[in-house]
Amino acid sequence: MGGGSCELRLLLEAYLDYLRLECGLAENSLIAYRRDLELLLEFLFLRGIFESARVQPDDLVDFLAAQRNAGISARSVARRVSALRMFFRFCGVEQRTDHDPAQHLQPPRLGQPLPDYLTEEHVEALLNAPVGTQPLLLRDRAILHTLYATGARVSEVCGLTLNRLHLDSGYLSVRGKGNKERVVPIGARAIEHVRGWLERGRPALLKRPGDFVYVSKSGRKLSRTRVWDLVKLYARMAGLRSDDIHPHTLRHCFATHMLENGADIRSVQEMLGHVSISTTQIYTHVDQKRLRSVMQRFHPRAG
DSSP: OOOTTOHHHHHHHHHHHIIIIISOOOHHHHHHHHHHHHHHHHHHHHTTOOSGGGOOHHHHHHHHHHHHHTTOOHHHHHHHHHHHHHHHHHHHHHHTOOOOTTTTOOOOOOOOOOOOOOOHHHHHHHHTOOOSOSHHHHHHHHHHHHHHHHOOOHHHHHTOBGGGEETTTTEEEEEOGGGOEEEEEOOHHHHHHHHHIIIIIHHHHOSSOOOBSSBOTTSSBOOHHHHHHHHHHHHHHTTSOGGGOOHHHHHHHHHHHHHHTTOOHHHHHHHHTOSSHHHHGGGGGGHHHHHHHHHHHHOTTOO
8 A cells, every 4th residue: 555654644543443442342343443554644645645635526526436336235335334424523533623534425225135045934944954962053042043033133143141040930131232231031931942052062061061052062152153063054954045044043033923914013123132122123114914814804895
């Protein structure tokens, strides 16, 4: 990357230090911000622009247009718009100036993607894929059932501890985003498999006393990456397209099948741990089939 130690480069390094030290941003987020902003600086350097005061709104619009022409997705462009706005706001504060070429930038409109989900028959095939009584198979079967029966995120299932299991009462307590706890019901079939794992599988893998419900082959906390790999493995074994299936797919299936079978959206929102119901409403597209069948059955002119 060019530009030497020009003002824009120094401001970028200062901004990244601010995000790391003052905001406590995660390393992956810092890498993404650096990548996006270095692309911008390279673009500006080719135009002979090395100071923030010389950057004009048209320069940023041209940069984003070049990104779109290069085939970058609208979602990635939206992320870069956010990075640009935050960076130039920081530059203005650092240099005590009102010059902000990014203040009127608007991200592209993003269509709301429909969640991927499986039919109930496909879910059944996936849940039945781990066959056997070996400890790892007992664990994997229990994990798949837990993901589908509760709609919990993979991180919530991996972080599940014994004191949050209330199987006799039919629920568990998970710790979700923002460290918030919520109570999630769990069905009888899933409870049966979780109990089987706890009684006949977990003791064989546990090397030392521990609190996590699901552990690895070495007895440690199970990682999200490992669960991701397991879901894909069993999807292939069940004859499903594993490229389209991941742990979050079972969360989508949970919400979709609940609504298809008559659950109200507020209850689903609470079980998923969504702060806003607008996040849960994406699943209502699947309910159209049920509503259409109701209309055809009961409307006098449905034909």
